[in-house]
Amino acid sequence: MGVRRRPTHRIAMGAALVATxxxxxAVGHSADTPGPWVEDFRSGRLDPxxxxxxxxxxxxxxxxxxxxxxxxxxxxxxxxxxPLSPIYRLRLRADTxxxxxxxxxxxxxxxxxxxxxxxxxxxxxxxxxxxxxxxSYLTAAVVLSPHVTSGNPLTTDDWLxxxxxxxxxxxxxxxxxxxxxxxxxxxxxxxxxxxxGRQGRPLGVQVVRLGVRNRAVEVWEGDRRVWTAARDxxxxxxxxxYLQMSSHSNYPLRSIYFDTVRID
Numbered sequence: 001m002g003v004r005r006r007p008t009h010r011i012a013m014g015a016a017l018v019a020t021x022x023x024x025x026a027v028g029h030s031a032d033t034p035g036p037w038v039e040d041f042r043s044g045r046l047d048p049x050x051x052x053x054x055x056x057x058x059x060x061x062x063x064x065x066x067x068x069x070x071x072x073x074x075x076x077x078x079x080x081x082x083p084l085s086p087i088y089r090l091r092l093r094a095d096t097x098x099x100x101x102x103x104x105x106x107x108x109x110x111x112x113x114x115x116x117x118x119x120x121x122x123x124x125x126x127x128x129x130x131x132x133x134x135x136s137y138l139t140a141a142v143v144l145s146p147h148v149t150s151g152n153p154l155t156t157d158d159w160l161x162x163x164x165x166x167x168x169x170x171x172x173x174x175x176x177x178x179x180x181x182x183x184x185x186x187x188x189x190x191x192x193x194x195x196x197g198r199q200g201r202p203l204g205v206q207v208v209r210l211g212v213r214n215r216a217v218e219v220w221e222g223d224r225r226v227w228t229a230a231r232d233x234x235x236x237x238x239x240x241x242y243l244q245m246s247s248h249s250n251y252p253l254r255s256i257y258f259d260t261v262r263i264d
Contacts, residue, residue, distance in 0.1 A: 108244025
């Protein structure tokens with residue numbers, strides 16, 4: 001499905017009332033739309049009407065951009081596609097060699113429209129950990145926060161994060177789910193660490209799903225439900241979606257990719 005642009009200056013009305021996706025700002029607008037909001041980065045660039053770059057900390061080099069990769073597609077699934085059609089992805093890339101040892105560095109992109117966490121809402125993000133030769137102290141995260149920031153959303157007082165953390169010596173990783181409400185933080189899933197699972201597990205393309213059911217937010221990894229956040233734990237009804245990575249100091253250039261984002 002191609003990316004559809006939605007106007008910021010008017011609300012389209014027809015025979016049935018359509019709640020249009022408004023481009024967000026620091027004040028915040030809702031993403032109440034009857035159809036899906038899909039981002040597959042097919043335009044080949046990071047659309048500033050849809051995304052704002054975020055970063056926090058010192059880097060030797062960093063970039064948040066859209067790149068293409070040649071992948072074989074199943075022609076039966078998409079007859080119009082060439083067997084070697086390019087697929088565009090959001091790439092987060094950081095080099096932290098020679099940077100300060102006392103800071104962790106964060107960078108990513110925030111989706112501009114705010115999302116109302118209404119009943120039935122589902123947010124699906126496809127994350128590619130990549131073939132990391134050394135993913136130690138590297139993270140890739142999907143974060144929901146009601147706060148707008150051009151830095152690290154985890155410094156705000158309210159958020160939900162689904163994070164993949166590299167495990168030394170770096171080829172494996174583990175899932176960590178945490179939430180913060182009114183400044184109080186809790187970690188709810190670490191895949192057994194530190195008591196077990198110290199070696200982590202292989203990571204590749206991971207599908208993170210966040211769904212609103214019975215006034216609670218469910219966290220899924222693929223078809224596995226990881227955690228359900230009741231509203232007394234997650235007290236916000238509107239949020240912004242952040243895609244981000246982090247790295248400690250003194251690591252060479254490393255990249256994380258996000259393939260597709262869908263808000264239903």
